[in-house]
Amino acid sequence: MPIILRFYSVIALILATLLSSFSFAQAPDVSPTQNYVLELQKKAYALDLEHNRQWLVLGHWRSHFGGWLSEVDGTDFFLSSNGRKNPSEELDATLAAFAAAEPSDDHQDTQCRFLARRHWLYQALQIDVKRMPLHACANAMAWKQKLGADRVTLIFASAYLNNPASMFGHTFLKFHTRGNPDDKDLLNYGVSFAAHTGDDSGVPFALIGLLGGYKGYFSLLPYHQTLKEYANLEGRDVFEYQMDFTQDEVDILIDHLLELEQTYFYYFFFDKNCSYQLLALLEAARPSLHLTDRFFYFVIPADTVRVLTQENGLVKKISYRPSLTTQLQDKASELSSHERKLTRGLVTDKADAYNLGLHDLAILPEDRQARVLEAALIFSEEKLQANPPDFKERDHALKIKRATLGSVKMNETPAISHTNRQPELGHDPSLTGLSYGSKEAHSFEEFQLRAAYHSLLSKESGFLPGTQLEAMRAQARYYNDPSKWALEQFTIADIKSLMPIDEFRQPYSWRVDLGFKHLDDQAWDSATAFNINGGMGYSVEPFNTHRLLLFSFLGAHFDSAPDLEHGYRFALSGEASALLRASENWSGLLTAGYRRNFLGEVSDIPIFSLNQTYALSRNWEARLSFQDVRQKIESKGGLFVHFLF
Amino acid sequence: MKLKVILAAALMVAGAQAAHADDAGCGLGSLIITDNTKLMQVLAATTNGIGGQTFAISTGTSNCKAQNFVMNDKAIQYFTEVNHNDLSREMAQGQGEKLNTLAALYGCQGSAQKDFAKMTQGSYSQIVPSADTQATDLVRNLNGQFSSHPDLAKACGAAI
Numbered sequence: 001m002p003i004i005l006r007f008y009s010v011i012a013l014i015l016a017t018l019l020s021s022f023s024f025a026q027a028p029d030v031s032p033t034q035n036y037v038l039e040l041q042k043k044a045y046a047l048d049l050e051h052n053r054q055w056l057v058l059g060h061w062r063s064h065f066g067g068w069l070s071e072v073d074g075t076d077f078f079l080s081s082n083g084r085k086n087p088s089e090e091l092d093a094t095l096a097a098f099a100a101a102e103p104s105d106d107h108q109d110t111q112c113r114f115l116a117r118r119h120w121l122y123q124a125l126q127i128d129v130k131r132m133p134l135h136a137c138a139n140a141m142a143w144k145q146k147l148g149a150d151r152v153t154l155i156f157a158s159a160y161l162n163n164p165a166s167m168f169g170h171t172f173l174k175f176h177t178r179g180n181p182d183d184k185d186l187l188n189y190g191v192s193f194a195a196h197t198g199d200d201s202g203v204p205f206a207l208i209g210l211l212g213g214y215k216g217y218f219s220l221l222p223y224h225q226t227l228k229e230y231a232n233l234e235g236r237d238v239f240e241y242q243m244d245f246t247q248d249e250v251d252i253l254i255d256h257l258l259e260l261e262q263t264y265f266y267y268f269f270f271d272k273n274c275s276y277q278l279l280a281l282l283e284a285a286r287p288s289l290h291l292t293d294r295f296f297y298f299v300i301p302a303d304t305v306r307v308l309t310q311e312n313g314l315v316k317k318i319s320y321r322p323s324l325t326t327q328l329q330d331k332a333s334e335l336s337s338h339e340r341k342l343t344r345g346l347v348t349d350k351a352d353a354y355n356l357g358l359h360d361l362a363i364l365p366e367d368r369q370a371r372v373l374e375a376a377l378i379f380s381e382e383k384l385q386a387n388p389p390d391f392k393e394r395d396h397a398l399k400i401k402r403a404t405l406g407s408v409k410m411n412e413t414p415a416i417s418h419t420n421r422q423p424e425l426g427h428d429p430s431l432t433g434l435s436y437g438s439k440e441a442h443s444f445e446e447f448q449l450r451a452a453y454h455s456l457l458s459k460e461s462g463f464l465p466g467t468q469l470e471a472m473r474a475q476a477r478y479y480n481d482p483s484k485w486a487l488e489q490f491t492i493a494d495i496k497s498l499m500p501i502d503e504f505r506q507p508y509s510w511r512v513d514l515g516f517k518h519l520d521d522q523a524w525d526s527a528t529a530f531n532i533n534g535g536m537g538y539s540v541e542p543f544n545t546h547r548l549l550l551f552s553f554l555g556a557h558f559d560s561a562p563d564l565e566h567g568y569r570f571a572l573s574g575e576a577s578a579l580l581r582a583s584e585n586w587s588g589l590l591t592a593g594y595r596r597n598f599l600g601e602v603s604d605i606p607i608f609s610l611n612q613t614y615a616l617s618r619n620w621e622a623r624l625s626f627q628d629v630r631q632k633i634e635s636k637g638g639l640f641v642h643f644l645f
Numbered sequence: 646m647k648l649k650v651i652l653a654a655a656l657m658v659a660g661a662q663a664a665h666a667d668d669a670g671c672g673l674g675s676l677i678i679t680d681n682t683k684l685m686q687v688l689a690a691t692t693n694g695i696g697g698q699t700f701a702i703s704t705g706t707s708n709c710k711a712q713n714f715v716m717n718d719k720a721i722q723y724f725t726e727v728n729h730n731d732l733s734r735e736m737a738q739g740q741g742e743k744l745n746t747l748a749a750l751y752g753c754q755g756s757a758q759k760d761f762a763k764m765t766q767g768s769y770s771q772i773v774p775s776a777d778t779q780a781t782d783l784v785r786n787l788n789g790q791f792s793s794h795p796d797l798a799k800a801c802g803a804a805i
Contacts, residue, residue, distance in 0.1 A: 146714055184750075220713040222723070224743070392776040396775065399769065403739075403769035406739070
């Protein structure tokens with residue numbers, strides 16, 4: 001197909017040239033430049049350049065029902081009207097456009113608009129610059145000179161505290177700029193791919209975003225400004241992955257970025273998102289990388305980081321920047337319980353208590369005073385962001401107080417390592433597994449398949465501790481005697497957030513899940529019910545250790561099933577749980593609760609359950625569970641593996 | 646000799662002040678939070694966690710930027726406006742990455758950055774006299790401090 005098209009386009013070009021020469025009846029022949037373009041087009045065809053990986057990544061073409069389709073949605077990105085679907089015609093059109101005379105304004109110059117294409121085509125076709133001159137592109141060159149990039153770093157901004165839904169994180173690029181004052185990292189520039197959402201917010205925002213209704217653009221911001229947004233305002237830890245790119249590769253990446261700068265992609269939150277487009281950029285710089293191919297349906301930023309780190313030698317260096325929230329946690333962990341209370345009081349107490357606090361502070365040794373004040377200033381910064389009028393005077397007073405202490409010699413405690421938070425350490429997002437068990441003495445085999453992402457008891461490395469986000473989880477059971485297939489569960493979403501309260505924050509813990517499942521208190525062969533549950537409560541880590549997390553919820557439950565007397569029931573519940581992280585690989589969860597249905601049916605359901613998960617490797621885990629719900633006893637054990645879908 | 650130093654320092658300070666004479670600032674204001682309610686934050690982050698921006702950055706940075714780059718003579722102003730609170734905190738503490746970066750923007754290198762931090766801690770109440778000190782005031786006060794610290798002005802100016 002492309003061969004024929006290619007043939008036609010050559011014929012068409014010859015015809016067009018002939019026609020134009022007829023109509024003007026001036027030159028008997030095509031111009032030397034046009035001749036050269038024809039020659040280059042033939043050469044490109046002979047070399048099969050239109051299917052060269054470099055050309056395909058520069059045009060973002062993907063195979064599409066036997067043909068090609070580019071993921072770039074802006075039509076101005078293509079020089080041929082058919083270019084989005086036809087890499088070959090686009091290549092011809094590009095060569096023809098590059099041969100055009102140099103316009104006075106290089107913003108109008110196709111060569112300058114497509115620097116990465118130019119760079120590659122001139123090399124691949126060994127284009128003679130005497131016959132097809134290179135244009136100066138003063139503006140673009142000045143811009144590149146100004147950026148002066150010699151290194152590229154992929155930045156991962158991790159999850160939001162107390163919001164498992166954001167545990168996917170966000171990625172962007174940082175360019176190391178030659179010639180920054182004293183080579184300060186904060187003065188580098190970051191490039192982010194983001195949706196231009198205008199003033200939309202709330203539900204329309206979410207829907208339009210999911211359906212790809214926003215246009216995504218690349219944008220350039222000083223790195224300190226981007227960090228401010230993520231690490232300070234949103235409380236996200238930031239991880240940096242320096243790419244092992246040559247100067248040539250960095251240049252191509254920037255050239256390609258400039259090509260994309262003026263166009264757009266439709267932004268899809270799930271797949272054609274920031275992380276996907278950054279991977280495509282990295283591929284343009286080094287076509288031998290196959291990064292985007294590894295994703296089909298969801299592109300989760302943390303997964304893209306994992307894919308990068310799995311490429312041999314691609315990541316040269318990993319560094320970490322703690323968020324403001326993490327800095328406060330780290331500083332607070334060095335304080336005694338008395339000092340932590342003092343710290344909180346200095347920021348939030350009213351005048352009288354505050355003055356008492358100052359008195360308590362003054363009797364501490366100077367280095368302890370400094371520590372308390374520095375922790376207080378971070379806490380105050382967080383308060384200030386939420387509510388400036390109420391906290392700015394106090395914040396100012398505390399800063400004066402700290403400055404007055406002057407330089408204080410503090411015993412440097414070693415920086416707390418948070419390397420286990422690095423996203424690439426986490427397990428893959430999808431899960432499948434086989435279990436064997438029995439319910440009410442009926443044995444069964446159970447097959448589970450889950451699209452995403454992390455369950456509470458799975459290994460925590462690389463994930464936000466105390467969170468669960470499971471989406472699209474199906475469990476099918478085969479009962480052996482009597483033999484029967486049953487859909488045990490189909491869960492649409494099952495989210496938990498267990499953020500312990502401490503001196504500085506008292507977040508709610510919460511959980512919500514909805515889907516279809518067997519009701520635990522009903523007979524083993526009862527019908528599947530639609531059900532939706534929610535709960536709210538608090539969590540604590542009582543002995544100041546991460547090993548034990550206690551939490552309790554008040555919950556509401558709605559079930560709808562044909563087996564129920566009125567077809568539905570509604571309950572309120574209370575429950576208490578203990579999550580024991582016995583080791584890095586072994587977690588156990590003990591829950592006791594009581595649920596009372598009072599609409600649809602009136603019944604009391606005592607609940608007891610014990611779940612354990614043991615991680616055998618990054619992706620493999622064994623699970624063992626027991627539950628007793630109104631004397632309906634179920635126990636099962638199984639083997640599970642995470643994978644990239 | 647002494648005269649020379651004073652003259653050099655005076656020139657340096659004048660230079661520094663000329664470079665940062667435009668105290669009108671960048672009009673950057675602060676980073677504003679568009680979605681204030683808890684629900685909106687959750688909702689925004691649910692869809693946004695995979696990219697995009699929950700927080701909008703107020704427009705008006707154009708005074709200090711050209712072709713998306715921060716203009717050289719506005720670098721101090723711009724940096725200070727974005728990192729106003731962090732900078733004042735690090736000044737009070739007498740150390741920090743942002744403070745060192747600001748020092749570097751003033752031309753201080755190596756041990757001069759430590760001296761810069763020491764100076765901003767020591768003169769904190771002159772640089773940030775009140776809770777309402779704006780970023781533009783902070784820069785103006787900081788520039789003023791160089792005239793009372795000629796050695797530092799010299800050390801940093803020499804590196805420019």
